[in-house]
Amino acid sequence: MNRQNPLRTHKVCSGTFALLALLVCLFALPEAAEAGKTVRLALQWYPQTQFAGYYMAKEKGIYAEHGLDVEILHGDADSNSLQRVASGKADFGTAFLSAALEQRSRDIPLVNIAQIVQRSALMLVVRKDTGIKTIKDLNGARIGTWGNKFQLQPEALFRREHLRVRFVRQSPSLELFMRGGLDATLAMWYNEYHRLVAYGLNPDEMTPFFFSDLDLNQPEDGIYCLAATLESSPQTAAAMVQASVKGWEYAFAHPEETVDTLLDIMKQQKVRANRTHQRWMLARMQDIIAVEGRSRINTRLSPDDFANTWKALLQTEVITTDISYNDFYREPGQ
Template identity: 40%
Template sequence: MVHLWQLRAHRPRHAGLRTTSWILLWAVACFIPSPTAAAEPVEDTPLKKAVLIPQWQPQAQFAGFYVAYQKGFYRDLGIDLQIRRGGPESPSSHLLAEGEADFGTMFLSTAIEKRAQGLQLVNIGQLVQCSSLMLIAKRSSGVFTPPDIDGKHVGLWGAEFQIQPLAFFRKHHLKITPIPQAATVNLFLRGGTDVTSAMWYNEYHMILNAGINPEELTTFFFFDYDMNFPEDGIYCLESTLRRDPDLCCRFVQASLQGWRYAFQHPEEALDIVMSHVDEANIATDRVHQRWMFNRMRDLMVSRDCGAVVGAGRNAAATMIPTPVDSEFGNLDPTDYQRVAQELQAAGVIDWIPDYGHFYQGCVAAHEN
């Protein structure tokens, strides 16, 4: 397969640099090792230490990283990786800013917001291509179409997760009563809200497990309304990429290799996920983690979000049998602009960071 290595140079901010400096920079960029070379196993070379911070606690959402670690893919590419435990007390953007982690995962919307606020984050690999954030209502509440949400009590998470719902409400001229939503869907199940926020790979399955049939629910997938927000991506600081682009490239390669291996060996991947879940004493089970794993694959391997959403309406959906996209890991500029423009319209950011500076893709496609 074709290997893609893309490292864009930023415009220097020092007016005193001479033309010769630009020539030297161009020459160095031309001789950066290609991903083909970087993919070779590293022998007789000291391992480079690195730290990854996922944006949440151990679960199948991060299966590819755990698999890559367990199978030795990072070490094979010269990285001695530590995976820290994420969660609300350890936001990935904060640990990156403080130098406590080299790499982190986060939503595209979060990263754009942080970049616009001055934190020089760069996306070096986009994983989730289709938005999984959704709204769910019980049909018994009389909600069947967007206009039916007008005047309803809607459960909303924190600011990061409100961007799409609020844009959805603006688009359909809806006035709702926002209700703060906790980590569970218990308030919705007990009738405390008419509509709840949910992730397709997580809370939606919890609602089904609570005994509610899919036919009893009205689901609003944002992709259906031209509001697809790609979610999990791999990020580092711009300074990290400039200091050691080879390390960043190797990290992305090993991570994508881990995801591909996980997709090809789902039960082994779930074994690895559950070992991390058990170590962290997370209250979940293998059935729920399998659902999450299958849905993560759907969201990551296909750019046909319509097909993904269509499968999402089937409670019994299993993994979509499509091969991993040959450009798995890339951030589409159209998706970037869509998210950034919604952030600006919502007043979350004052300006839109340049895509060419934000996305410094280091992607290598591996043979399946």
């Protein structure tokens, strides 16, 4: 009778299990770029907890675990993160959806590879003592702004409502608004709104108009790169997204450590910082990133948010070209 050698059978089975285990491990590993891949990430504003996920991904070695050596390019009032990407000075950049669509309409082949912020935090704030109660009351108003790159969303609103306003560049201190030199000011819920409260304005002394409540939910910070960058190195793009998400998850799970880390970075960059304000900012970022208390961060750009933003910009002639969702939003690895 022909019997199998039990030792041989054991070796075959062991080899099979080892191969299966290896395959499982390979599929379980996070997406990784080629080891030590150096990339530059341009942020659109000064260091603060608005960008905590990216800074923590770098500081905690999360980018390195995904094969990335990331250089973070700090932003300021005059730099443009998307222009840095377009010119090749950065490989990836964060930006508002509206700003990216405006750049794409100029034939700059930008693609969204992750929509980190899911709900717009942009708002208009007026003082109640001005008598302004509705958006229509802003006709002829002087509106405080941080510059042209942040005006696309309000321009869409005012054109839609057929209102004439005057945009006035103001400093981050909001002093012009506080002294009554402006009728309204643009503000981010996680930033300037809290500054106004810290300066002594009570919430019941202000009327906020959230753009998300005005059918203009144009979510802010997404991650962008050139289409050529994605196509030439999809693993790098996927690693950037996955590591950045883990950075945000770490930041939300360790808020005090995150605030301490950002305060140190801000001090090094000579950016004025306040612990209470940075705590507020981080908590509000969690509200607009992990919307509705979701435990997992969704990085997919909503087709509805894309369509509504594109239509609003098109109807108000901020952009003049057709843009396809499937060409604009490109999930790495898909």
